[in-house]
Amino acid sequence: MGRPRSWASCLGLASLLACGSPRTTSESAPSSGCCAGCDCPPTFVAQPAALDFGNVALGQTKALSLQVTNVGSVAVGLADAQLFGASDFSFATPLLPGPIAPGASAFVDVQFSPSSVEGPENASLEITGPRPLEVALTGNAVAADGADAGPAFSFSPDPIAFGTFPAGQSHTIAVTAMNLESAAITVQSLSLDAKGDPAFTLANVPALPAPLAPGAVLNFAVVDSPTSASGLTKNDLAVTFTVGAAPTRLQADLFMTGGGS
Numbered sequence: 001m002g003r004p005r006s007w008a009s010c011l012g013l014a015s016l017l018a019c020g021s022p023r024t025t026s027e028s029a030p031s032s033g034c035c036a037g038c039d040c041p042p043t044f045v046a047q048p049a050a051l052d053f054g055n056v057a058l059g060q061t062k063a064l065s066l067q068v069t070n071v072g073s074v075a076v077g078l079a080d081a082q083l084f085g086a087s088d089f090s091f092a093t094p095l096l097p098g099p100i101a102p103g104a105s106a107f108v109d110v111q112f113s114p115s116s117v118e119g120p121e122n123a124s125l126e127i128t129g130p131r132p133l134e135v136a137l138t139g140n141a142v143a144a145d146g147a148d149a150g151p152a153f154s155f156s157p158d159p160i161a162f163g164t165f166p167a168g169q170s171h172t173i174a175v176t177a178m179n180l181e182s183a184a185i186t187v188q189s190l191s192l193d194a195k196g197d198p199a200f201t202l203a204n205v206p207a208l209p210a211p212l213a214p215g216a217v218l219n220f221a222v223v224d225s226p227t228s229a230s231g232l233t234k235n236d237l238a239v240t241f242t243v244g245a246a247p248t249r250l251q252a253d254l255f256m257t258g259g260g261s
Contacts, residue, residue, distance in 0.1 A: 050138030162258025
């Protein structure tokens with residue numbers, strides 16, 4: 001008789017480790033009916049199923065978000081989440097300290113900051129619980145284009161944190177983006193992630209494309225208008241720009257959280 005089809009393959013989500021973590025041997029099967037050789041219901045599912053950071057220049061940092069949903073029957077926290085593998089992967093923001101209720105979701109932000117060696121790098125994010133979750137992390141370190149390998153922008157504030165407030169209200173936060181490049185850049189576009197919470201919108205965006213000299217700033221605003229008691233949600237802002245006369249478009253990211261109560 002073949003091995004039962006896993007919950008992970010049925011759901012098409014992240015790889016879910018069945019019946020105990022491979023990093024511990026003392027965990028016994030819970031009283032939920034898990035049996036040896038059987039695949040068990042997951043505690044967490046994640047979207048996306050894996051994080052691929054693509055090409056990132058040495059000295060640069062790129063951050064991505066993972067939405068983790070508790071599909072179990074009891075509240076479970078993320079405090080024990082760990083990263084294994086290449087040390088250039090790290091948590092971009094602190095993990096949610098409290099428990100996640102059944103059916104609720106939280107975001108885990110991971111960043112890739114290649115420091116010295118070019119080439120592909122791999123790691124994994126592991127979230128423990130009655131049934132642990134493992135998410136593959138991949139990135140490719142490439143040579144920096146030009147002498148300045150630091151961040152292109154200094155955002156203020158960074159990240160944008162609205163907190164939670166009564167649904168039906170709108171809160172606005174003014175944002176300043178300063179050009180940290182040693183050459184003039186041209187901001188081509190500002191866009192929010194279509195997969196993020198649509199309650200976040202942009203306001204007071206200047207006409208684009210907009211040239212920025214070294215040290216010059218771009219001013220705009222972000223608005224959060226939750227329509228329901230959604231709790232803390234998230235979106236990401238992508239700033240697309242070109243440096244000098246180079247045709248290659250680059251991107252800088254700014255994260256934001258907020259929600260209705």
